[in-house]
Amino acid sequence: MSQKFRCDEGGAIDRRKPLSFTFDGKTYQGYEGDTLASALLANGVHLLGRSFKYHRPRGIMCAGSEEPNAMVELRTGARKEPNTRATTIELFDGLVANSQNRWPSLRFDVMAVNNLFSPLLSAGFYYKTFMWPVSFWTNVYEHIIRRAAGLGTAATEADPDFYEQCHEHCDVLVVGAGPAGLMAAISAANYGARVIIADEHAQLGGSLINENFNVDGISGKDWAARQAQKLAGMNNVHILNRTTIFGYYDHNTIGAIEKVSDHVPQPAAGKPRQRMWTLYPKRVVIAAGATERPLIFGNNDKPGVMLASAVRTYINRWGVKPGSRAIVATNNSDAYRTAIDLHQAGVRVVAVVDSRMHPDAPLAAKLDALSIELIAGKTIGAAEGGQHLRYVQLVSTQGLTADPQRIDCDLVASSSGWNPNVHLHSQSGAKPIYDETIASFVPGQSRQAEVSIGAAKGSFELQDCLDQGRAAGAEAAKLSGFKGRLIKTASASDDDAYSIEALWIAPTPYNKSYKQFIDQQNDVKASDIDLAAREGYDSVELLKRYTTQGMATDQGKTSNVNALAILAAQRGEPIPEVGTTTFRPPYVPVAMGNFAGHTVGYQFMPVRRTAIHDWNEKQGAVFIEAGMWLRARYYPQSPEDTLYDCYVRETNATRSNVAMVDVSTLGKIDIQGPDVAEFLNRLYINNWLKLPIGRARYGIMLREDGVVFDDGTTTRLGENHYFMTTTTANAAPVLAHMEYYHQTAWPELDVVFCSVTEQWTGIAVAGPNSRKLLENVIDIDLSNEAFPFMAYGECKMNNISARLFRISFSGELAYEVNVAADYGEQAWLELLEAGREMGVSPYGTEALGTMRIEKGHVAGSELDGRTTALDLGLEGMANRSKHFIGKHNSQRPALIGDGRLQVVGIKSVEAGRNLRIGAHLVDDKVKLESVSQSQGHITAITFSPSLGCGIALGLLQDGASRHGEQIDAVSPLHDEKIRVEICHPIFIDPKGELVRA
């Protein structure tokens, strides 16, 4: 295949390694070292996509990550990646890309009709045009707009690749490996500092590869290669190529993305697709270069209109001629290089059009020597052509009204000057300042340990870049504590001084109206900025939001300063008065996979398993997640067994015989010290000073605002030794809560404590036959007299040391056995064996929940962060003559007044109809839809095997005094209304005789 626009020689590409790729189904050839953009240009393909709003044909404008237009859908299937810049995609063999935002085809796009309706689509059009009728917004307008606007489509399959996160510390981070960055890295490394140097490209060198420079008597490209080799040989230097520094965060923390495998069809085995680095440098040297601005003229978005520096880069880096008849249009000295490079590559340069009346004489002489025409005092007023540029119309920049001068061309290389890449400097918290001499923003006062050098600082001359790099690298190393000697200077051949006279917008031919694009990715025109300012959106932050200028995926890299200047002109103020928006990370789009890293799928969250988990699994238990824990929910005995069958069977077994449940997930905190009783007395609302050794007590903790925080039992194991349990969900928060008070409010209390949740396996043995079962294996007297309700004792269970608690959550005679977790499964098996003849069985959390509802024990759904002890019927426990957390705030009027939601029991009075969790409790006169008149809601439901009907707990206004009342439980989502009776929340054994049996 021919690459008609490929130069015969030159460029950092390997002509011996041809690569084949397809774009929109057509196969092309490029070379190793190409980007997708350079390979397409080599094949004469300029039309790459349609614009966001107006569906105008768009081509390639830039040569790097600042590109606003040339976005494609890269790859296919699960690896499909929309909105990817063709200018940053390294070509590989077999690459597949497609244009986007066009239908049915790129050349013929139906939505291009938007271009004709553009008066409707001006700034703020969303807010103005599609206002009426209101219902049309969701039903009609939104669908049309969503289809018409937008970019590529995402893959629908899961990403098959993985992403990695790495952290690295260093003394000096150098951002960018152009002339300034290379010198800085070598200079700092020479002092012995640990250096990381990061660059977006595969090859280090930056502008040395893009330009036709000489350094130290050899070509810039070769000089850069030598420096890269030198750095690679230093063991205190880490080169991160293909890596973009995307964010500068607080305390000198830096985010970077390394594109490990984007340049190959798929990652090699074991390699991530991309890697996210968090870097912790002591000093940062920002040598991130500068971004060229395009001139703003009519139809400046035509394919064929490119940045002057991009044109040079295509010639010098990739050996590609982006056109055959070129016009160079500029307001500064730098673009003259483009004319010379084009000429040397054999492209006809029709003219250099300099908007300044008096261009630099040495540059004029250079053009003269090459017989290139120089037109001064004019600029391009408008570009014309269909899907590609055909000619331009030159207009006077000096207010002359002569007829525009038409020049035929297929390439415009335009430059409106250079913007130092102050993004990272701004992200670090500093404020860039406007520099009149280069008509752009330069870094201001540093706020963090960073310095900008070279083009990133507004120094556009090569020798300055090299010198500043040398000095800044040494300075950064010195500030990091290193001593050494400066490296030798490098000397550049290029001696053109940079000069510019700002021209922010070109006059149009005959003052006719043209679309002059500022932000090409979001289709924001100069007229949109004028309109926004006229309508009062004239601050830079408002402008951005009203017009969406700078809010596309390129973040306005080529458009921000132009937009600002036009706004300043509209306001009649100097640019510094208007100011800039704050640059925010990320500098380039970052794939979400990088933030997830390895924490996806089963690695999303650790899974906590109890010691009995394996046994549960073998039994075919169905598990439920409780935080990170997996708990056995129920134990099917046959494939037909339903959840209902299981929990009814398990509940009946417990209430009539004996059953066991794994309660290891409860939070456990071991507390020791002489002041524990006082500590507990302040944490819990009830009394703790007189708890005897060998006894457990139930306690309620409040938050400082008076709302109930957690509940559980604490047992006194010894004189100064206590053992607390918390709910599964609050195990960690309760520990932190205790640490907070111990370390900040009550440091005088002599206590120590730590979590022992995972050290102990807890097994509850419950049911009227539980004592009988335990007597088979426990070596202490379990009679009611010797070991009453709430007793505690150390014992041996067969040969295992165990702690035994007589506590009950089921409401039955019950015990809890704790053994060291390593013995957990053995203990479980021995208990099963001890009860085998009695028919002991396991029960899961579903039966546990059923029994707790039957007993009216409050749990997570009632401890909802709003209920007080009074609401829960537990206020009687509080001892208000002592101090405890939340004591005072629990007495605030709103917490003790009428109308509080209080816990109640609820029974269906309609036989056979089940209650629904979350149903609202309403007066029977209230219509189904009007849950705004809800008086409360159902928090937990179950079918009670003991009562033979559906029961529930709920929270109801003044519920404690409404037992016996009938009310409706409604669920509008299910169009459901059930008559219920309010009752006491304890459904069975209200006096608690069973637990004391």
Added chain:
Amino acid sequence: MLRIECPWCGVRNEDEFSYGGDASVQRPADGGSLDEWYDYVYTRDNSAGQHTEHWQHLNGCRAWITVVRDTITHEIFDTAPASPNLPPGSGSGKKTNGVKS
């Protein structure tokens, strides 16, 4: 990412810590009025500038520490143990910005 110097563990990433609110608020005595207790829980200055606050080194040594931070710039001026009863740390408990220079 803030870099916070734990007096015992050294400079660590913010994500090892959890924020614990304004450390300058004094917990009233048991006999305090309801207004005092209300203020203690709910009333806070939203200060722009230096702010003394509690952090817990939750995924580290679990110590509660007092951090003096600028709420605008995030500069950290000082970190110290919240409890006078804990053994002193090896670090100075001073500076950060994550950088010792």
